[in-house]
Structures are given as structure tokens and as C-alpha cells.
Amino acid sequence: MPVTRPNDLLDPRHHEPREAPEAAREPRERGIALVAHDRCKPEMLAWARTHRETLTRHRLYATGTTGGILADELDLEIIRFRSGPLGGDQQIGSRIAEGDVDLLVFFWDPLSPQPHEPDVRALLRLAVLADIPVACNRATADFVITSPLLAVADDPDRPESPVFAPLAA
Numbered sequence: 001m002p003v004t005r006p007n008d009l010l011d012p013r014h015h016e017p018r019e020a021p022e023a024a025r026e027p028r029e030r031g032i033a034l035v036a037h038d039r040c041k042p043e044m045l046a047w048a049r050t051h052r053e054t055l056t057r058h059r060l061y062a063t064g065t066t067g068g069i070l071a072d073e074l075d076l077e078i079i080r081f082r083s084g085p086l087g088g089d090q091q092i093g094s095r096i097a098e099g100d101v102d103l104l105v106f107f108w109d110p111l112s113p114q115p116h117e118p119d120v121r122a123l124l125r126l127a128v129l130a131d132i133p134v135a136c137n138r139a140t141a142d143f144v145i146t147s148p149l150l151a152v153a154d155d156p157d158r159p160e161s162p163v164f165a166p167l168a169a
Helices: 038-050 064-074 088-097 117-129 138-145 162-168
Strands: 031-036 059-062 078-080 103-107
Touching: 031 038, 031 064, 031 088, 038 064, 038 103, 038 138, 059 064, 064 078, 088 117, 103 117, 103 138
Parallel strands: 031 059, 031 103, 059 078
Antiparallel strands: none
């Protein structure tokens, strides 16, 4: 008999909105990774400025230059990694794989070729496999950062739940 996960696309429960139990409604600090390609850095700064108060309540990670701009301009405490092309995307990917990142805000430039395109694809792949939200533009980032689900404790149907332990082996 095949094993189905509660978030399996074939499972009808996947399509129903879920609400967290009352006991799980206390605020939770999230790991938020912030990445922006060069032409998108001004947009990332504007977005972070708008949501600065919310961002200060979470653990922030960023690639080198993006993290430097946000820390300097907005006085945010950010764990900074290398620049994306120099391994920063992979460093954030490792934090996703370790379960430290709960949201990836990655403003990437779809009109400019990137020399580290394989790293970008690997980062996005890891985020999808880890089932974390990925915002690639300001509209999506606005929706995610203002969602009441951002501060809710973890959902027991998420893959890191003990229910999924047999599937991890």
C-alpha cells in the first residue's frame, strides 16, 4: 500500500484551508532568508523598509551585499553570508536543508542572465522540497509577510512533524 503524505497533491485535504489549533496560536520566530539580484536590490530595500517592524521579530539571513544594504539602511540584525555568486546561495540552501529557514524572499531578475544560475535553481529546488514559502516578487512577499500564518506555531501536517519521521529514513 503506497504511503501518502498529508500534503500530497492527490490528497483532497491538501486543497482545504487548514487552521492551526488554538494551543498553537502563540507567536513564533521564523527564519527569513532575503536574497536579491543586483537590479532588484532597490526593490528589496523598499519592501524591507515597509515591513521592517515585522522583520525585526524574526531571525534574518541574507546573502552578502543584500544583507549589508539592509543592515546599514534599516539597522536590522542580519546573519550575512557570502555574495550569491560566491557561495551565498548555497549557504542559504544549507540553512533551508537544516530547517533554519521558514521563508525565502528572493527577488531575482528574470531579464538578466546570472553566472550562478545553477546555484539559484538549487536554492529554489531546496525551498520547494522543504515546503517553505518562496516569494520572488514584491506582491507575493507582501502577501506572505502579512499573513497571520507567519506567526502561528507549526502545523502538525508539515513534513518536519513526527508523523513524517518514517518517510525521512
